[in-house]
Amino acid sequence: MKGRMLTYTLFGESHGEAVGVLIEGIPPGISVALDSLKEELERRKGIPELSTARREEDIPQIISGVFRGYTTGAPILVLVKNRDVGSSYYEEIKDTPRPGHADYTARIKYFGYNDYRGGGHFSGRLTAGLVIAGYFARRLLEREGIKIKAYIKKIGRISCGELELEKILSSKNAYCPDELALKNMINEIKDARNSGDSVGGIVEVIATNVPPGLGGPWDEDIEADLASAYFRIPAVKGVEFGAGFKLAELRGSEANDAFIMRDGKIVTEGNNHGGVLGGITSGMPIVARIAFKPTPSIYIPQRTVNIREGKEKIIKLRGRFDPCIVPKAVPVVESATALVLAEHILRRNSWKNVVRRTGPKV
């Protein structure tokens, strides 16, 4: 992401030396605890009983930008070394792109110079860098009282029940507040795995205590920035805010969220708008749902083409693949949200400092 205040660059390849992130624009004085950063990376490994046999030991190495437990304001570089890498199989399949993966498009884009091992720079492993960047953004947002929580809304055909916001926010479960639904979701994933297949799903993310006034129209639209951040996550194929696609079926009288007074504050009665009006936060929780496709790498034989020979082939994959990436994506979605909100908080605070001198008109 190249924001006006905050930028980050993900680097590395799945089977290279390391993956990581370079973050610029995080202000000085943000406290950093290596243990809680490790915990975030641990969560990105997904539900233990479902994850791939590749158990990366994700130990973040902070190379720069943090001194004695606080950010310094200088660029932050963090890397996670790759271990447990077995690449020889990818030599066998390098000319036969996996359907649904980036193997084919990457080869075209990089004229065949791309590192194709394990998906290379396109691997979901790169999301470790995103989670690290998100960690710093979240520490910044904590100071503003903003909280972000994502959870699994759906796996295949199994949905989480409709839950009160409070129940979602207070749940200690790292993946889904509806424990019964989660059990069924895990079974759905196992079912796909047992048949050599994969399954997709939906992650819902909720950001609370977001002040009104973040974002703007057109170029500054926070909804567009969030959607863009979500679509950059590999395997994301759909994003909706608030009532989302259901709004297309409603009348204006049903869709509009009435403004009301609650405890001396202006709020809306419902939240069909998902916390954003005119590209600007309304002060209501930001609610977005992000749809992930099923993991492209599956064990069921699939049709592909040998690019070198120009002949159709059947590819039958071996190796270690997750039957579902959705649990791993939960902290990834939170991180993408945190980075966009941090960018807009930094912009807003810089205006606030100026306007404070003249005073607001309302």
Ligand SMILES: Cc1cc2nc3c(=O)[nH]c(=O)nc-3n(C[C@H](O)[C@H](O)[C@H](O)COP(=O)(O)O)c2cc1C
């Ligand atoms: C956290 C995470 C883990 C992933 N793990 C895998 C995996 O093990 N196998 C796989 O084929 N795809 C995996 N993917 C998805 C691919 O990276 C992705 O589908 C591929 O890069 C093509 O991009 P696209 O689906 O956005 O078009 C993962 C994605 C994420 C977000």
